[in-house]
Amino acid sequence: MFTLDHLGIVVRSLEDAVPIFCTLTGVCPEDVEFHEVESEGVRIAMLKGNIVIELLEPTRGGTGIANFLEKRGGGFHHWCFEAHAGASARLAELKSQGMQVLTDEPWQGAEGLVFFVHPKSAGGILTEFVEKSPERD
């Protein structure tokens, strides 16, 4: 049993995209949470249902998100699964199964320890895993 935690979707403008995704999902605009992660050059809008939809707007060029927007015009960017057994254990397991992980260790993200599997070994899809910090659950 897996748990999809969130889907990351790249958009050109949160201002334009949030009303559209609110209409599609039925989420009230006032329930959308906004964050900015300056170090990663991204503004994020979060719509919460049985999973979280993360709308990602690049705030500067040269980042993975900005390049994705330029190349693909936006759309599905990545998905993130919960690492139920812990991020370090899951990373080691996936590596031993031949998956190409982007870093040798998980790192601290906004919601807990995270790591990524390269799309090349993950069916073409950038795949994140998160071990949620207890205080965030």
Add this chain to the structure above:
Amino acid sequence: MFTLDHLGIVVRSLEDAVPIFCTLTGVCPEDVEFHEVESEGVRIAMLKGNIVIELLEPTRGGTGIANFLEKRGGGFHHWCFEAHAGASARLAELKSQGMQVLTDEPWQGAEGLVFFVHPKSAGGILTEFVEKSPERD
């Protein structure tokens, strides 16, 4: 509160893709369900977690799935939300909100009444809605 029902992912070959997605999700290969929808020219593998991952392999050319594979090399194809208030009511509501629906009425799919919103009005993402048939819930 929305419910994402499933994600549709186009792959070139289920034989190659299923082991990869089983590794990523931890789903046992023997728990994967296979279907073929001849009328739509697609073979489907379903991996069940808190949402369903539908891996879609085209069985002939000229379909939307086949064209997507040719153009994009596979990857995220569509997402599907539950139409909690019923498919007909949700379709009418979305249409009145300016969304471009692909058909004027929902039709009977494998899991219940379904309809689609065109990517052009849905943030670039082909969006399906399903009203699950009671016997399937």
